Amino acid sequence: MKLLVLALASAATLAASVPARAQSYGAVTGDFASRQDEEVVVTAPRGGRERSEIGAPIRLVSLSRPVRAYDLDLATPEGAHALRKRVRRTARVLCDRLQHDYPVTESNSPPCYSAAAADGLYRADALIRDARAAEARR
Numbered sequence: 001m002k003l004l005v006l007a008l009a010s011a012a013t014l015a016a017s018v019p020a021r022a023q024s025y026g027a028v029t030g031d032f033a034s035r036q037d038e039e040v041v042v043t044a045p046r047g048g049r050e051r052s053e054i055g056a057p058i059r060l061v062s063l064s065r066p067v068r069a070y071d072l073d074l075a076t077p078e079g080a081h082a083l084r085k086r087v088r089r090t091a092r093v094l095c096d097r098l099q100h101d102y103p104v105t106e107s108n109s110p111p112c113y114s115a116a117a118a119d120g121l122y123r124a125d126a127l128i129r130d131a132r133a134a135e136a137r138r
Contacts (some may be wrong), residue, residue: 038068038069038070038074038127039066039067039068039069039070040066040067040069040083040087040120040123040124040127041064041065041066041067041120041123042064042065042066042067042087042090042091042094042116042117042119042120042123043062043063043064043094043116043119043120044062044063044064044091044094044095044097044098044112044113044115044116045062045109045110045112045115045116061098061101061102062098063094063097063098064094065090065093065094067083067086067087067090067120067124068086069083069086069124069127073131074127074128074130074131074132075131075132075134075135079128079131080124080128083124083127083128084121084124087117087120087121087123087124088117088120088121090120091113091116091117091120092113092117094112094116095112095113095116098112099112
């Protein structure tokens with residue numbers, strides 16, 4: 001009986017130690033491949049001088065976050081509106097976070113939300129233009 005238990009335990013250990021092999025599915029193609037890189041990076045800036053009035057170094061910080069667009073049909077007004085809404089919301093969240101983490105700003109720092117939203121919307125509009133151009137070629 002002990003021999004049978006030992007044999008079963010050895011067989012189970014051997015079976016568990018066989019390496020698993022991953023199956024290759026090849027390159028990603030089709031519509032999904034063209035949409036994988038559809039995202040807009042929103043950056044909340046915090047700029048100004050590099051040195052204070054007394055010569056102390058000023059640490060310039062910013063936050064960035066990608067905003068996904070691959071799940072939207074950017075060729076439609078609804079998809080474009082949804083992406084722009086995501087960009088504005090992300091700009092607000094990043095700027096609120098910067099204000100919380102770094103409450104002291106230089107007087108010549110750019111307005112965080114307007115700069116982050118403007119840059120993100122510029123990038124979003126480029127994606128929307130590309131999507132609409134691709135749709136028109138179909």
